[in-house]
Structures are given as structure tokens and as C-alpha cells.
Amino acid sequence: xxxxxxxxxxxxxxxxxxxxxxxxxxxxxxxxxxxxxxxxxxxxxxxxxxxxxxxxxxxxxxxxxxxxxxxxxxx
Amino acid sequence: xxxxxxxxxxxxxxxxxxxxxxxxxxxxxxxxxxxxxxxxxxxxxxxxxxxxxxxxxxxxxxxxxxxxxxxxxxxxxxxxxxxxxxxxxxxxxxxxxxxxxxxxxxxxxxxxxxxxxxxxxxxxxxxxxxxxxxxxxxxxxxxxxxxxxxxxxxxxxxxxxxxxxxxxxxxxxxxxxxxxxxxxxxxxxxxxxxxxxxxxxxxxxxxxxxxxxxxxxxxxxxxxxxxxxxxxxxxxxxxxxxxxxxxxxxxxxxxxxxxxxxxxxxxxxxxxxxxxxxxxxxxxxxxxxxxxxxxxxxxxxxxxxxxxxxxxxxxxxxxxxxxxxxxxxxxxxxxxxxxxxxxxxxxxxxxxxxxxxxxxxxxxxxxxxxxxxxxxxxxxxxxxxxxxxxxxxxxxxxxxxxxxxxxxxxxxxxxxxxxxxxxxxxxxxxxxxxxxxxxxxxxxxxxxxxxxxxxxxxxxxxxxxxxxxxxxxxxxxxxxxxxxxxxxxxxxxxxxxxxxxxxxxxxxxxxxxxxxxxxxxxxxxxxxxxxxxxxxxxxxxxxxxxxxxxxxxxxxxxxxxxxxxxxxxxxxxxxxxxxxxxxxxxxxxxxxxxxxxxxxxx
Numbered sequence: 301x302x303x304x305x306x307x308x309x310x311x312x313x314x315x316x317x318x319x320x321x322x323x324x325x326x327x328x329x330x331x332x333x334x335x336x337x338x339x340x341x342x343x344x345x346x347x348x349x350x351x352x353x354x355x356x357x358x359x360x361x362x363x364x365x366x367x368x369x370x371x372x373x374x375x
Numbered sequence: 376x377x378x379x380x381x382x383x384x385x386x387x388x389x390x391x392x393x394x395x396x397x398x399x400x401x402x403x404x405x406x407x408x409x410x411x412x413x414x415x416x417x418x419x420x421x422x423x424x425x426x427x428x429x430x431x432x433x434x435x436x437x438x439x440x441x442x443x444x445x446x447x448x449x450x451x452x453x454x455x456x457x458x459x460x461x462x463x464x465x466x467x468x469x470x471x472x473x474x475x476x477x478x479x480x481x482x483x484x485x486x487x488x489x490x491x492x493x494x495x496x497x498x499x500x501x502x503x504x505x506x507x508x509x510x511x512x513x514x515x516x517x518x519x520x521x522x523x524x525x526x527x528x529x530x531x532x533x534x535x536x537x538x539x540x541x542x543x544x545x546x547x548x549x550x551x552x553x554x555x556x557x558x559x560x561x562x563x564x565x566x567x568x569x570x571x572x573x574x575x576x577x578x579x580x581x582x583x584x585x586x587x588x589x590x591x592x593x594x595x596x597x598x599x600x601x602x603x604x605x606x607x608x609x610x611x612x613x614x615x616x617x618x619x620x621x622x623x624x625x626x627x628x629x630x631x632x633x634x635x636x637x638x639x640x641x642x643x644x645x646x647x648x649x650x651x652x653x654x655x656x657x658x659x660x661x662x663x664x665x666x667x668x669x670x671x672x673x674x675x676x677x678x679x680x681x682x683x684x685x686x687x688x689x690x691x692x693x694x695x696x697x698x699x700x701x702x703x704x705x706x707x708x709x710x711x712x713x714x715x716x717x718x719x720x721x722x723x724x725x726x727x728x729x730x731x732x733x734x735x736x737x738x739x740x741x742x743x744x745x746x747x748x749x750x751x752x753x754x755x756x757x758x759x760x761x762x763x764x765x766x767x768x769x770x771x772x773x774x775x776x777x778x779x780x781x782x783x784x785x786x787x788x789x790x791x792x793x794x795x796x797x798x799x800x801x802x803x804x805x806x807x808x809x810x811x812x813x814x815x816x817x818x819x820x821x822x823x824x825x826x827x828x829x830x831x832x833x834x835x836x837x838x839x840x841x842x843x844x845x846x847x848x849x850x851x852x853x854x855x856x857x858x859x860x861x862x863x864x865x866x867x868x869x870x871x872x873x874x875x876x877x878x879x880x881x882x883x884x885x886x887x888x889x890x891x892x893x894x895x896x897x898x899x900x901x902x903x904x905x906x907x908x909x910x911x912x913x914x915x916x917x918x919x920x921x922x923x924x925x926x927x928x929x930x931x932x933x934x935x936x937x938x939x940x941x942x943x944x945x946x947x948x949x950x951x952x953x954x955x956x957x958x959x960x961x962x963x964x965x966x967x968x969x970x971x972x973x974x975x976x977x
Contacts, residue, residue, distance in 0.1 A: 319580075323435070323580060324826070326580075329467070340613060340617065342617075342618070343618060344726050345726065346725055347722055347735070347825050353464050355464065356612070357828060359824075362824050
């Protein structure tokens with residue numbers, strides 16, 4: 301499953317990140333094993349808002365498509 | 376210990392500028408959105424110099440801010456790595472990169488009060504033990520922990536670096552370069568590699584991966600507690616991202632801004648400061664005093680107290696009309712900046728901004744442009760690609776009126792009623808969209824996808840808003856006063872020799888024939904070539920009918936970017952783009968003015 305496909309409030313774990321954006325996202329602490337929660341999905345193909353702990357990030361839908369995730373159990 | 380260069384470094388929006396202010400007593404602007412600091416701020420401190428660097432997520436030379444921060448960190452004698460305790464999981468990557476450089480380091484864990492409020496415990500001692508450098512807990516905006524940080528700096532030392540950097544030590548010894556240069560070369564910094572005469576390293580991904588793993592393990596060890604989600608501000612922050620709430624909230628913000636700036640300040644406050652305080656009390660006294668000294672009817676009267684006089688008209692515009700409005704606008708802007716609303720607005724409008732070839736992040740320069748277009752042009756640096764910066768700069772130069780200009784335009788249009796004000800605003804929006812569409816189709820390059828940090832919503836601190844508005848208004852007065860003085864002095868001298876009438880007659884085909892305005896409007900356009908707000912002020916007292924007022928207001932708004940903006944555009948975008956923007960705004964202003972005249976002027 302890709303990050304762009306997750307539902308609102310769903311908790312996921314990052315399995316892999318496409319090479320094109322791997323460095324960019326690693327600098328933000330988003331890499332393999334990192335857990336993200338989808339807080340909002342803006343309509344019309346708009347950005348996703350994800351959180352990692354208390355940190356929130358708005359991500360373009362195309363960028364989310366390059367992040368492979370699996371569902372994770374709640375903390 | 377004297378003469379040291381100390382640098383504050385870290386991720387965007389972790390409180391570096393607040394810490395800079397707390398340590399030095401100087402003032403660097405503090406806001407609640409990523410990318411507030413775009414240029415270095417420096418102040419004497421502790422016998423040396425303290426430098427506030429732009430917030431970066433790393434030192435990979437991805438953009439200008441990263442290069443600026445990198446160049447300072449290469450020279451720094453010690454670094455204060457600033458991290459925000461609530462977002463430590465994110466900030467540790469940058470802290471570890473600074474640690475890996477081998478520079479004497481102290482870590483400041485900021486926003487500890489917010490972390491506690493959210494039920495988080497951060498074990499600073501464990502972080503200090505792992506890194507081998509002092510770690511100090513601070514709350515920069517309240518000054519808590521700041522004296523301790525100052526003392527800890529004396530114990531700054533190179534941190535324990537990651538095991539993945541053995542090659543860097545070898546490279547540093549072989550090439551006789553500093554460890555910090557060697558680390559950045561291994562991470563693929565082409566500029567530093569070229570200077571050292573080696574090929575840039577290809578191990579960036581490996582180093583980043585290992586560093587991210589180390590950061591994640593460290594975070595698990597030192598950050599404890601799940602914290603309590605669902606705080607009121609968190610819920611509000613999420614609602615503002617939903618169109619059903621976000622767009623009505625935007626309409627409410629605009630309505631409150633209009634009531635505050637357009638009605639209360641623009642009519643009531645300025646009615647008093649310009650009409651009564653300046654017009655009835657100060658100006659007549661100045662005029663009488665000056666006439667007693669210089670006599671009536673000569674050049675001194677025209678220059679000092681005439682219709683374009685420095686002591687009457689110029690000072691009246693600046694102090695009676697513009698200063699109250701500009702200061703009030705900056706108060707409102709400061710509230711929006713510090714609340715954390717702007718990044719949410721940027722996210723909400725991301726898809727809409729695609730229509731003009733930009734992503735949602737560009738909303739921030741456009742909102743700042745409503746304060747000062749020059750300042751906003753500088754803030755286009757927070758956009759990721761050259762194409763985005765070019766489009767945003769051109770749109771700012773064309774269709775975003777600054778606060779001083781808006782002040783005068785509101786004064787012209789408000790008495791005509793909301794219908795004419797709406798006509799003006801919608802026309803401007805139409806020009807913005809049309810020009811944006813054209814630029815999207817013609818400017819080469821790509822637009823980066825949105826990736827934007829959303830800071831927590833906070834209730835702004837009144838002291839910071841007031842201080843920021845005062846600093847910005849002071850900057851406005853310092854920048855605008857010479858232009859207003861030279862502009863009015865030029866007009867007074869031209870009027871005295873009869874040149875102004877001849878110039879107006881020369882420009883009559885454009886003003887009267889093309890735009891349907893009185894010949895005297897030419898002086899407004901002459902002034903607008905220096906500053907658009909000065910040009911707008913030149914429209915006052917022309918006795919225009921409502922249609923002509925809208926035509927004149929639109930043309931002057933879209934007219935050439937003001938001189939300080941133009942100089943900055945030359946610096947930021949190069950002469951070719953600056954020339955195109957200059958010609959484009961002039962052409963668009965005259966074309967739109969002509970169209971409006973054809974529709975509105977009888």
C-alpha cells in the first residue's frame with residue numbers, strides 16, 4: 301500500500317521509500333520503520349497531513365505515492 | 376574566549392531566533408512558520424559574535440539557506456544546535472548532522488514547557504551522555520535556561536560521531552582539510568569537493584540511513600510518554616485544514632481584517648491622525664511658522680509648505696496617513712504569523728495554487744506581500760525551485776498591493792461604498808489569476824511538490840507582535856521617507872518652473888486619451904515610478920469620479936514595482952528576469968487600465 305492510499309486516522313509503518321525522494325524524507329526522519337498517522341486527506345487530490353508524534357507535515361499526494369507503507373497497530 | 380564566532384543552527388521553526396533574541400537582547404524576527412529567517416542575523420555576544428542561521432533540515436546544499444548555513448558552520452568556533460523538544464524525533468537528524476561535523480557543540484532543547492504540557496518527558500542527561508556534549512533545557516521565549524546555556528557554552532566540545540564516518544577522518548587527514556569539510560564532501564557536497572580537489576562522495580544515502588537509524592534509536596531512548604492528543608488547539612488545527620471549515624474561516628479572517636484595517640483604522644483612526652491631528656493642528660502651525668521665516672510665494676514656500684511641501688504634504692502622508700495603517704497591518708500580520716495559521720492556509724490552498732504554477736507554500740510570500748512586497752520578494756527563497764521563485768516574484772511585483780499602497784487605495788475607494796471596493800479587489804484577483812496562468816504555461820522548469828511543516832496553533836504573545844510591528848514599521852519609515860521626500864521635492868521643483876504642467880500636457884494622450892483620467896493624474900504615475908504607494912498618494916485630491924477612481928487605483932496598483940523591490944528583484948533573479956518583470960508589469964498595468972476605462976469611464 302502507498303501512503304497516498306491510507307485512510308484518515310490510520311496508523312501506518314513505512315516499509316520503503318522510492319530512491320528519488322529517499323534523501324529528502326530521511327532528513328525529516330521519515331524512513332523505513334518510521335510510524336506515521338494520517339491526520340487529514342484534503343479533497344480533490346490535495347495534500348495529506350501526517351503526524352509523527354507531535355510533529356505534523358503536509359505532503360503532496362504525488363510525494364505520498366512514493367512511500368510504501370503497511371498498516372501498524374496503535375501505540 | 377574573545378572573538379569567537381558562535382552559530383545557532385537547527386531545523387526550521389525550532390526557536391533559533393527566539394534564542395538569539397534571548398541571548399543577545401538584539402531583535403531577529405520570530406514567527407510561527409518555517410522559514411522566518413532568510414538571511415543571517417548577527418550580534419555581538421560574550422566578547423564574540425552570535426549568528427542566527429536560517430532553519431534547515433540538513434546541510435546538503437539543496438538550496439540557498441542550506442548553503443548559507445553550511446558556510447557559517449564551516450567557520451564557526453562553536454555551534455548551539457537547537458531542537459524543539461515536542462518534535463525531537465524529527466529534529467535529532469539535524470542535531471546528529473551537526474554533531475558529526477566535529478565542531479564544538481552544545482545542544483539547546485527548546486520548548487520544554489510545551490513538551491511537558493503535552494505529557495512528554497525528554498531525558499536531556501541521556502542525550503548528553505550519548506553525544507558527549509552539554510545539553511541544556513530552555514524555553515527561549517521566556518528566557519528560561521538561557522543563563523545556563525551561556526555557561527554551558529564554555530564546555531562545548533566535539534560530539535561523539537557516528538561510526539559510519541570513519542572515511543571522513545581518513546579524508547580529512549589525507550587532504551589536510553577540517554573534519555567538517557570532509558564529512559560534507561563524503562555526503563556529496565560538490566562545491567566543497569571541488570575546492571578540495573576531490574570527487575564528491577557517493578555515500579550520502581548510506582550516511583543518511585545510518586544517521587536516521589541512530590536518531591530513531593536515540594529518540595526511543597530519551598523521549599518518554601505518549602502525551603495527550605486531542606488538545607483544543609490540535610483539533611482546531613485539523614478543522615482549519617478541512618474545506619468546510621477552512622474556507623469559512625478564511626472568509627472570517629478577511630472580514631475581520633477589513634473591519635479592523637478598512638473601517639476602524641482606515642477611516643476612524645486615520646480620519647483623526649490625518650484630518651484632525653495633522654491637517655487641523657500640526658500642518659497649519661508648521662505652515663505659519665515657516666512662512667514667517669521664508670515668506671510667501673517663493674521656492675522655499677513651495678518646497679517646504681506648498682501642495683508638495685516636505686513639512687506639510689510629505690510628512691502628512693507618512694505620519695498621518697501611512698504610519699497608522701502600516702503599523703496596524705503589521706499587528707494583524709504578526710497575529711496571523713505567530714498563530715500558526717499561515718502554514719494551514721498554505722495546505723488548504725495547495726491545489727488552488729496549481730492554477731498559477733505554484734504549490735501551497737507560495738501563499739506565505741503572498742500574504743507577507745500584503746505587508747511589504749520587498750520583504751515578500753525576499754521570502755520567495757523559501758520556495759523550492761527557480762521556476763516557483765520566478766513566478767511568485769513576478770506576481771508579487773504585478774498584482775499584490777503592499778500595506779502602504781492599500782492604505783491609500785482604501786482611502787480612495789472606501790467612501791464610494793463596498794461595490795467599488797469589490798470591483799477593484801475582484802479585478803485584481805482576475806489579473807493575478809490570468810498572469811499566473813500565463814506564467815505557469817511559459818516559465819520553464821518544475822514546481823516542487825508540497826512538503827510543509829505544520830507548527831502547532833498557538834495563541835500569539837502580544838509583546839512579540841508589538842515588537843515585530845514596531846520593527847517593521849520603523850523599517851518602512853526609514854526606507855520610504857527618502858523616496859517620499861525626493862519624489863515630492865522633484866514635483867515641487869517641476870511645478871515651480873512650470874515644467875510639471877508641460878509634462879502633464881506631454882503625457883495627456885496617455886492619462887486622458889488612453890485611461891480617461893484628468894491630465895493631472897500624470898504626476899501620480901511619475902511618482903509611482905519611484906514607489907507605488909507614493910503614486911497612489913498622488914491620486915489624492917484629484918477629484919475623480921467613481922469610475923475614474925477604480926481605473927486609477929487599478930493602474931497604479933499594477934504599475935511598476937517600487938524601486939527597492941526592483942533592486943531586490945535584480946539581485947535575486949538577475950537582470951534579464953528583472954527587465955522582463957518591469958516591462959511586463961508596465962504593459963499589464965496600462966492594458967488593464969485601458970480596459971477598465973473603456974468599461975467604467977464615460
